[in-house]
Amino acid sequence: MQATFNINTGSDTPIYKQITDQVRLAVTSGKLAVGDQLPSVRALAEDLVVNPNTVARAYADLMREGLLESRAGRGVFITTKRKIYSRAEGRRRLEPLLSTLIGEAMILDFKPDELREAFEEQLSKWKHSKGGE
Amino acid sequence: MNEKSVIQTHGLTKYFGRKPAVYELNLEVPRGCVFAFLGRNGSGKTTTIRMLMGLVQPTRGAGTILGHDIRSLTPEIRARIGYLTEEHQLYSWMNVKECGEFQAKFHAKWNDKIYRGVVGHFGLKPTATVKDLSRGERAGLCLALTLAPQPELLMLDDPGLGLDPVARRALVESMIFLTRKSDRTIFFSSHHLSDVERVADYIAVFDRSVLRASCPLEKFQESVQQMRLRFPGAPPALPKIPGLLQAIRTENELRVTCVRANGETEKILRGLAPLEMEAVPLGLEDAFISYLGERGEKTFILSELEGQP
Numbered sequence: 001m002q003a004t005f006n007i008n009t010g011s012d013t014p015i016y017k018q019i020t021d022q023v024r025l026a027v028t029s030g031k032l033a034v035g036d037q038l039p040s041v042r043a044l045a046e047d048l049v050v051n052p053n054t055v056a057r058a059y060a061d062l063m064r065e066g067l068l069e070s071r072a073g074r075g076v077f078i079t080t081k082r083k084i085y086s087r088a089e090g091r092r093r094l095e096p097l098l099s100t101l102i103g104e105a106m107i108l109d110f111k112p113d114e115l116r117e118a119f120e121e122q123l124s125k126w127k128h129s130k131g132g133e
Numbered sequence: 134m135n136e137k138s139v140i141q142t143h144g145l146t147k148y149f150g151r152k153p154a155v156y157e158l159n160l161e162v163p164r165g166c167v168f169a170f171l172g173r174n175g176s177g178k179t180t181t182i183r184m185l186m187g188l189v190q191p192t193r194g195a196g197t198i199l200g201h202d203i204r205s206l207t208p209e210i211r212a213r214i215g216y217l218t219e220e221h222q223l224y225s226w227m228n229v230k231e232c233g234e235f236q237a238k239f240h241a242k243w244n245d246k247i248y249r250g251v252v253g254h255f256g257l258k259p260t261a262t263v264k265d266l267s268r269g270e271r272a273g274l275c276l277a278l279t280l281a282p283q284p285e286l287l288m289l290d291d292p293g294l295g296l297d298p299v300a301r302r303a304l305v306e307s308m309i310f311l312t313r314k315s316d317r318t319i320f321f322s323s324h325h326l327s328d329v330e331r332v333a334d335y336i337a338v339f340d341r342s343v344l345r346a347s348c349p350l351e352k353f354q355e356s357v358q359q360m361r362l363r364f365p366g367a368p369p370a371l372p373k374i375p376g377l378l379q380a381i382r383t384e385n386e387l388r389v390t391c392v393r394a395n396g397e398t399e400k401i402l403r404g405l406a407p408l409e410m411e412a413v414p415l416g417l418e419d420a421f422i423s424y425l426g427e428r429g430e431k432t433f434i435l436s437e438l439e440g441q442p
Binding site for chain 1 (some may be wrong): 167302305306309310312313326327328330331332333334351354355413414415416417418419
């Protein structure tokens, strides 16, 4: 499957980080699989209309993490699907997302049980789309 | 002379009468980068560019461009620099094709493919007459005339001025295309921070004639941070905080924006015993505005508007 990336200017997340986040998400959600090739630095830079050095920095960060590898003369590929963050770091990143979710649900007048049910339902769909993992 | 820098200045200063337009500027622009020159209107950006191009004599200080003294630039050196001014000067009776043919005569390295490419990218017809062009089309034409001679250094003075979003995107795309040649340097001034965020490697921030920051773009964004502190009641008086840019107080919140916050800053703020304290990342625009906006403490409490202390 081909992953598409897009970036927003004016965000409080720097562009290189938007790119690394999207590659990670594409890998964890199964849009990109091990062995898939990413566009070249130049191609992605011209596609997103950003400085190539920004894309290069994002790729370099992902290579350091071991998620990407550069094969000489052939391009950049996804190498592993291993855990990217430590449990503690993952937890730290998850927390604000959960509080946004709960906050929004409250505004929409959901009771805790209803929210739990909706959450479970969504979660089971997600599992299904990833082949019952 | 440092081969790695295309522009270097030391104490570069220009007075107009008794007023400094540029004061003690020390600037270094690495070769091969995209360098954005930022600052409010009238902060000295254009004067700096004109000094670097040898069009304005500095009052004092020194500078080099492509390794040559800016006080004695030869036509050969100038030919290696593509200079785009704020006011586009063109012959109104020529058409787009004729503009290119005319300009080509002055440049040995003129590349007509680049000229036609840029002109086409801005949607210009070769037969269109200059006097009938819109602001954005004129800008595209000027950009094409500046790029086609394949200069190794581009000095673009506010190239996005007055352009609509479509023309500005074409400009940014052209700039990114130009980075294909890795030793080419682009130095440009701009007010469009979203464009800057897309293309710039480095930024320099100019404030009332003085250079206030010069660093990689991300470093600037990461150095300006905001902390939000919540209190049970009115926030306490703010102690002295190093690098404080702005403090905004509301009825039970204190928002402190500072530059280069560190463990020490956090310790001082924790000392105020807030109920909650969180670091809020800032976008480039907010970081820039906090950096150049009015400094000090501000209070946004309605009761003040009603004349109570």
